[in-house]
Amino acid sequence: MSPSERAALIACRLAREISDEDVVGVGLGTPLALAAALMARRSHATGSHLLVAGALSPDADLARCLGGAAALAGATAAFVPHVLTMEMAERRAMTLQFLRPAEVDGAGNANTSRIVAGDGSVRRLPGGLALADVARILPRIVLYHTDHRPRSLPARVSFITSAGGGDALAGTLGPVRLVTDRAVFEFTSRGARLQSLHPGEEIDRLRDDTGFTFAVDELRVTEAPTAAELAALHRVDPHALRELELRATRDAAAGRLAGLPASAQAVDAGAPAR
């Protein structure tokens, strides 16, 4: 699979996590998750709701959403103040978030704080924002990662920014699934279990490239995106800006975004109306 195909597969796989009952919260730093949430609303989960940069379920493509609130006036019926979004999460009125940490281990612990290298040096990461909160509070958290290798998926994260321990069957809190660019894992009370391998992946190589151990009950292949899914994805993300999140495609995607012509419609009609 090419990096572009992997990005499309991740977006479609994440979208399949969304159902009509979901209220999904997404930030501007995770275009793959945003593509998934926008696409789900245009395909199998038209009843789901999305909160992005405060905007409630905007009728906008990914490019416009990436402009943030100021680009979304006219495309949404409501801006939800950020504090209220956080309160929605706290009372579980938000049901699902997709999070992409730097490290994830087999217990579902995630790290976006700091990584200690073999020589003892510390690499500072951005921090987790609400990661430590929502992983403990929301009904469902799905983690994803775009660079599946031992360093990203260690036996134990070097710092626990958000706690694992999730088990969808047992109903315990914590991330229930991990979607990478090569496979899908489920977290259970007994640790990680392989749910499916992406097309073209081999189990032995995947084991070598995964730092944590995982159980394999049955070898399944991740269902490739259907034509209908790809069409919905193309409608919400015609410029494939979801690829901003993969190292191999980031610069090209940023170039495409920068090259998009400015809207004929101004963000705001100049001075504040009054």
Place this chain on the structure above:
Amino acid sequence: MDKIMPASEAASLIRDGDHVAVQSMGTQGIPMLMVRELIRQHRRELTITSVVAGIGIDWLSFKGVMSRFCGPIVSMERFGLCQGFRRGVQAGLIEFEEYSETGILARLSAGSRNLPFGITRGMIGTDLPALHPDTIAEIADPFTGERVLACRALRPDVCLLHAHRADPLGNIQYEGGTIWPDVQIYPKACGKTIVTVEEIVSEDEVRERPHETVIPHFAVDAVVHAPQGCHPTSFFPGYVYDEAFHEQWVAVSRDPAEAIAMIDRFCAAATQVEYLELVGEPALASTRNWKELA
């Protein structure tokens, strides 16, 4: 009392060593005129609190203004990590007092209500609480026994905000209310409030739209006129973030010398008018439009 003053005078309300809460949501709503003024005046040893710190905090990091960051994340969203902040922390020059989002909001909210602490269900089971024995403690809900975290009240010395308009008295208005968490919490939790605004209007004009006054004059210490004052970040609904400026920053901030040269070039502007001239009208115009819609 007329509270309108130049940025240089407003910055004198901030002392070395102060804890300053700065409005910031990644690429959105950072009062950059005041950020540049703190750099121009060589403030030192500041502790900064933001909800999502972005390019402004990166500039304060590179220029040695900030020695501690107290909050949940430092990130320019899709533009990635703040390299000055990362280098500062890794070199031991900056301390990152890291909380989750509900953790820092609980601390500020308790501060704003004069309560001893706020509570959260977040952070439990992570490595974060152990970093903060003085401000985070696990307690039992007295009614159910559920374990929750007590988050000690936080009252920063000063806050820096940006708004749509103010009158000379210091009544601060946001067009259509405000979606920013900072604006709703900081003025109540902080000792002093400094607000930069897109537009200065008369008290009469403010009275025509009293429902848009978010911060009343008695809670405001200084008003600074700063049209397009959040550039290169966005300010809803007037302008989006400057994409090319952020990309340029991502490129140069890999090299500290280049990064500092860029910061110094823009901080050389003594006023907002000079700054906007440096940025140039084509770049500013680009932030008043976003992409052609698909």
